[in-house]
Amino acid sequence: MADPVSQGLLALVVLILLIAIRMPIAHAMIIVGGGGVMLINGPMLVLSQLKTLAYGQFSIYDLSVVPMFILMGVLAGRSGLSSALFRGANAWLGWLRGGTAMAAIAACAGFGAVAGSSLATASTMGKVALPELKKYNYSGALATGSLAAGGVLGILIPPSVVLIIYAIIVEANIVTMFAAALIPGLMAVAFFILTIAVYVAISPESGPKGVGMDAAEFRAATLGLIPVFVIFGIVLGGIYGGFYNPTPAASIGVFMVWIYGILRRELSFSDMLASLKDTASTTGMIYLILLGAELMKILMSRIGLPQATAEWILNSGYQPMVVLVIVLLALIALGCLMDSLSMILLVIPFFWPVLSELNGGVYQLAEGAGFGMSTEDLKIWFGILALIVVELGLITPPVGMNVFVISAMAKDVPMIETFKGVMPFFLAEMIRVAILLAFPIITLWLPYALR
Amino acid sequence: MGHDLTLGRTGLSGAVAFFSSLWALFGGCVLLVVVAINVLSVLGGIVWRPFPGDFELTEIGVAVAVFAFLPYCQISGANVTADIFTARAGRRTIAAFSLLAAIAATLVAGLLLWRMTFGLLDQKNYGYTTAILQVPLWWGYCVILVSLSLLVLTALVSLKEAIHGVAGHAHG
Numbered sequence: 001m002a003d004p005v006s007q008g009l010l011a012l013v014v015l016i017l018l019i020a021i022r023m024p025i026a027h028a029m030i031i032v033g034g035g036g037v038m039l040i041n042g043p044m045l046v047l048s049q050l051k052t053l054a055y056g057q058f059s060i061y062d063l064s065v066v067p068m069f070i071l072m073g074v075l076a077g078r079s080g081l082s083s084a085l086f087r088g089a090n091a092w093l094g095w096l097r098g099g100t101a102m103a104a105i106a107a108c109a110g111f112g113a114v115a116g117s118s119l120a121t122a123s124t125m126g127k128v129a130l131p132e133l134k135k136y137n138y139s140g141a142l143a144t145g146s147l148a149a150g151g152v153l154g155i156l157i158p159p160s161v162v163l164i165i166y167a168i169i170v171e172a173n174i175v176t177m178f179a180a181a182l183i184p185g186l187m188a189v190a191f192f193i194l195t196i197a198v199y200v201a202i203s204p205e206s207g208p209k210g211v212g213m214d215a216a217e218f219r220a221a222t223l224g225l226i227p228v229f230v231i232f233g234i235v236l237g238g239i240y241g242g243f244y245n246p247t248p249a250a251s252i253g254v255f256m257v258w259i260y261g262i263l264r265r266e267l268s269f270s271d272m273l274a275s276l277k278d279t280a281s282t283t284g285m286i287y288l289i290l291l292g293a294e295l296m297k298i299l300m301s302r303i304g305l306p307q308a309t310a311e312w313i314l315n316s317g318y319q320p321m322v323v324l325v326i327v328l329l330a331l332i333a334l335g336c337l338m339d340s341l342s343m344i345l346l347v348i349p350f351f352w353p354v355l356s357e358l359n360g361g362v363y364q365l366a367e368g369a370g371f372g373m374s375t376e377d378l379k380i381w382f383g384i385l386a387l388i389v390v391e392l393g394l395i396t397p398p399v400g401m402n403v404f405v406i407s408a409m410a411k412d413v414p415m416i417e418t419f420k421g422v423m424p425f426f427l428a429e430m431i432r433v434a435i436l437l438a439f440p441i442i443t444l445w446l447p448y449a450l451r
Numbered sequence: 452m453g454h455d456l457t458l459g460r461t462g463l464s465g466a467v468a469f470f471s472s473l474w475a476l477f478g479g480c481v482l483l484v485v486v487a488i489n490v491l492s493v494l495g496g497i498v499w500r501p502f503p504g505d506f507e508l509t510e511i512g513v514a515v516a517v518f519a520f521l522p523y524c525q526i527s528g529a530n531v532t533a534d535i536f537t538a539r540a541g542r543r544t545i546a547a548f549s550l551l552a553a554i555a556a557t558l559v560a561g562l563l564l565w566r567m568t569f570g571l572l573d574q575k576n577y578g579y580t581t582a583i584l585q586v587p588l589w590w591g592y593c594v595i596l597v598s599l600s601l602l603v604l605t606a607l608v609s610l611k612e613a614i615h616g617v618a619g620h621a622h623g
Contacts, residue, residue, distance in 0.1 A: 018555075022537055022548045024530035027555040034562075051570035054563060055595065059514035061506060067482055067513060068489075244493055247509055251489030276479030277472070281529035284475075284520030288530060338533050 005312070008305030011036045015296070015346075025342045026285070029292025036299040049298075057291050061247065062168055067283040068250035069159045072257055073115030074275045074282075077124040079261030081228060085110040086128045088225035090210070091218045093193075098200035098207030100136050101146040102193045104129040108150030109189045110225075112157035113232045114257065116164075117282075118340070118394050122151025122402045126409045139206035140413030142199060145421020148402040149192060152391045152429075155340065157185040158236060159250070161286070162340055162390065166383045169293070169345070170352050172376075174246050175239055179447045180380045181387065184436055188388075191428040199424055231256050240450060286341060293345040306350055310357030320358045320370035324382070327351050328389050328433070335393020339401065343390050355382060373440060380447060381440045388433055395422045458527055464608045471522035471605055474598065478519025485512035507581035511591045518598035525556060525605040546616040553613040557606040564599040571596060 011032055018028035037046045057063075076082070089103035089110070096102060108125045115121055126147045133143035155162050158178040167177045200207035213221065235253040238244050244252075261267030300306060313323055331351075334343050356362055359370040359378050366374045373381065394402040397419055407415045436442055456472040457465040489509065492502035502508075524530055532552070537545065571592035579588045 019533050020536040021551065022532045022534060022545070023552045023555055024532050026530055027552065027559050030559050031555055047566060050562065050566035051573055054518075054567065055514055055570065055592070058517045059510040059591075061510050064485070064509045064513040067516065068486060071482065071486070248489040248493045248505075251486040252493060254486050255490050273476065276476055276482075277523070279482070280475035280479055280520040280523050281527055283517055284524035285529050285531055287517045288521060288524065337536075339531055342531055342533075 004304040004308045007040075008300060008303045008308070011299060011303070019338075024288075025338075025346070026288035026292045029289065029296050029346070033292060033295025033297075033299045037295070037302060040299075040302055046295075053294065054291050057294050058287055060168065062174060063164075063287075063290070065159075065174070065246040065250045066161055066164055066286060067279060068247060068254055069116040069161060069164070070282050070286075071275065071279045072250060072253045073117055073120050073154075074278045075254065075257045075261060075267070076111065076114045077120055078267060078271045078275060079257055080264045080266035081114065081257065081260065082107065082111055082124045083128045084224040085228055086125065086132070087221040088228075090132070091213055091221035094210035095212050096197075097204065097209050098142070098196045099210050100129075100133055101138060101142055101196045101200075101207055104133065104146050105150045105153070105189060105192045105196065108147070109153045109157055109185075110228050110232075112154040112185075113159075113236070114228065114253070115154055116159045116161040118151045118154040118391060118402055119405055121154025122148060122405045123409070125150060126406050130406075130410055134410075136210055137208050139203075139421075140410065141417045141421030142196070142206040143421070144403075144406045144410050144413050144418040145423075145425060146192070146196060148395050148400070148406045148418060148422050149425035151402040151405070152394055153185065153188060153192075155391050156181065156188050156388065158182060159246075160387070162344055163383065163387055164246075165286070165290070165341060166344055166348060166387065169297075169348050170379050170383065172379045172383065175242070175450075176380060176447045177383055178236065178246075179240060179450050180384050180443050183446055184384050184388070184432070184443055187432060187435075187442070188429070191432055192425055195424045195428045227260055231260070242450075289342055289345050293349060296346070297349045300350060306353035307357060309350075310354045313354065313358060320355075323358060324355065324371070324385075325437075327355065328385060328437075331386060331389045332392055332396075335390050336396050337399060338393070340390040340393060343393070344386070348386065351386075352379075352382070373444075377440070377444055381436075381443050384443045385433060385436060388429065388436070392426065392429055395426060460608075464611065467601070467604045467608050468526050471526045471601055474519050474601055475523035478516040478598075481512050481516040481519065485509050485516070488512070504581065504584040504586075507583060507586065511581070511586065511588075515591050515594050515598075518595040521598060522601035522605045525560070525602060526608060530556075543617075546613070546619075550610075550613040550617050553606065553609040557603070557610050560599065560602040560606040564596065564603055567592065567599060568596060 015028055015032040019025055034046050086103060086107040089106040090100060093099040093103040093106060104125060107129065108121050111121050111125055129147060130143060158181045160181065163177050163181055164174055167174045231253060235249045239246055239249045355378065356375055359375050360368065362375055364375045371378050394400055403415065403418050403422060407413065407418050456469045458468040460468045488502055488505055492505040495501050537548065571589050574589040574592055580586060
C-alpha cells in the first residue's frame with residue numbers, strides 16, 4: 001500500500017465499483033475522496049477542511065455562470081425560441097434536398113448558442129423539428145439521426161456548461177475556452193450539413209426536397225431569427241469583446257430570454273416555476289459532483305498518482321501524441337458508459353496533470369515542449385478535443401442519451417434506426433477530431449486573435 | 452397549475468418533499484436576485500456606476516441558492532447514477548444497491564451538516580466579512596445550514612424508502 005500507483009488505483013477501483021452499483025456519482029466521489037484522505041492523513045485534516053470546503057467550492061465566482069446558463073437554456077426551451085429558429089433556418093435551407101434536416105441542424109446550432117446542454121438542445125429541437133421532418137416524409141433514420149447528432153451542438157457551440165467546468169478544473173480562462181470552441185463548433189455545423197448532403201445524395205428517398213415558401217412567409221421567418229442573433233451577439237459578443245465577465249453576460253442572457261418569452265406570450269408563471277425547478281435539479285447535481293471531484297482531486301494530489309503515471313509514461317518512452325490519442329480513445333470508450341459532465345469531472349483531474357507533465361510541466365513554453373506548444377495552449381487545445389470526444393458518447397450505444405431522448409419522442413422509429421441514422425454523423429465527428437488533432441491552429445487561432 | 456410539490460409522497464415524507472420543493476424555489480428566487488444584481492450592475496456601469504459589491508453578492512447568492520437546491524435533488528432523484536452496469540440486475544439486487552446509495556447519501560448529508568455547523572461557528576468567531584460590503588459570511592452559512600438540515604431529512608426519506616424496498620422484496 002505504500003507506493004502511490006497502487007494506492008491511487010485502489011481508490012479508483014473502489015470509486016468505479018461504487019458508481020457501477022448505482023451509487024450517485026457525486027456521493028461515490030465524496031466518500032472515496034474524503035475517506036481516502038482520512039485513511040492516509042488521519043481524519044482531522046478532512047474534517048477541518050470540510051468546514052469550509054463546500055462553501056468555498058460553491059461560491060467560486062467563475063462557477064456562478066453555470067446556474068445562469070442553465071437557467072437561460074431552460075427558459076429558452078420554454079420561450080418559443082426553438083420554433084422561431086427552426087422556421088428561420090427552414091426558410092433558408094428547406095428547399096434543398098435534405099434541407100429540412102439541414103435546417104434542424106442549423107436550428108440546433110442556434111439553440112446551442114443560447115443553451116449550454118446537449119440534452120436540452122436535442123429535446124427542445126426534437127419537439128419542433130420531428131413533426132416537420134415526418135410531414136415531408138424524411139426517413140426515420142435520417143430524421144432522428146440528425147436531431148440526435150444536432151443536439152451535440154448544444155455543447156460544442158459556446159456557451160457550454162461542460163466547457164466551463166473543464167476550464168475551472170484545469171484553471172483555464174473561460175473566455176479563452178469559449179473563443180477556442182467557436183471555430184471548431186462552426187466546423188461541426190458545416191460537417192453535419194455536409195453529412196446530410198452526402199446522405200441524401202446516396203439515398204435520395206430519405207430526404208425529399210421541401211416546398212418553397214412565398215416571399216412574405218420567407219421574410220417573416222427570417223425576421224424571427226433576429227432575436228436569437230441579438231441575444232447571442234450581446235451575450236457572447238460581449239464576452240468575446242471583453243465588455244463584461246461571463247456571469248453578467250449570462251445574467252443579461254437570462255433576462256433577455258425571459259423578456260423574449262414574455263413578449264411572445266409563451267412563458268407563463270407556471271413555466272417560470274418549472275424552469276426554476278429544472279435549474280435546481282441540474283445545478284444541484286452538477287455542484288454536488290464538483291464537490292466530489294474536489295475531494296478526489298485532493299486525494300489524488302496527496303497520493304501523487306498523476307505525477308507517478310506521467311513519470312511512468314515518460315520512462316516507458318511513449319510519444320506524447322500517442323498518449324494523447326490513447327487518452328482521447330479512453331474518453332470515447334468511457335463516454336459510452338457515463339454522461340459527459342460526470343466524466344469530465346471524474347477523469348480530467350487525473351488526465352490533465354499527466355498531459356501537462358508530459359509537455360514539460362505547468363510553465364513549459366512552446367520551445368522543447370512534449371507537444372510542441374506551451375502548456376497554456378495545450379490546455380486549450382486538449383479541452384476542445386476532450387469536449388468533442390466526451391460528447392460522442394451521447395450518440396453511441398449503449399447509453400447514447402441524445403438517441404434515447406429523440407427515440408422517446410419519435411415512437412414510430414425503432415431505436416436501432418436512430419443509431420443507424422447517427423452513424424454518418426459519428427464518422428463526420430471522427431474526421432473533425434482528426435483534423436483538429438492534426439492542425440491545432442484551427443482551435444488556437446481565435447483565442448490568439450482576441451488576445 | 453399541475454405542480455406536484457410533494458412529488459407523489461404522503462405523510463411525513465410528503466411534508467419533507469413539499470418543503471424541499473419550496474426551498475428549491477426559494478433558492479431559484481435567490482438566483483433570480485443574483486441575475487437582477489448582475490443586470491443592474493452592467494446597466495449601471497453604462498449610465499452611472501456598477502452595482503457595488505456585485506462580485507461578492509454573486510458568490511454568496513449562488514452558494515446559498517445551490518445549497519438550497521440540494522434537498523430537492525436528493526428527493527427528486529436528480530443525482531446522476533450510471534445505470535448501465537446494473538441494467539440486467541434483479542429487482543432485489545437493485546433494492547439492496549438503493550439501500551447502500553441511501554446510506555451513502557445520509558452519511559454525506561450528515562457529514563456536511565455536522566462540519567459546516569462548525570464552519571458557521573468559525574466564520575462567526577473570526578468575524579469574516581466580504582471585502583466591499585462587509586457582509587458577514589456567517590449569514591450565508593445560516594441559510595445553508597437550513598438547506599443541509601433539509602438535505603439530511605430528504606436522505607432519511609430515501610433511506611426509509613430503500614428499507615421498505617428491501618423489506619418488500621424480502622417478504623414478497
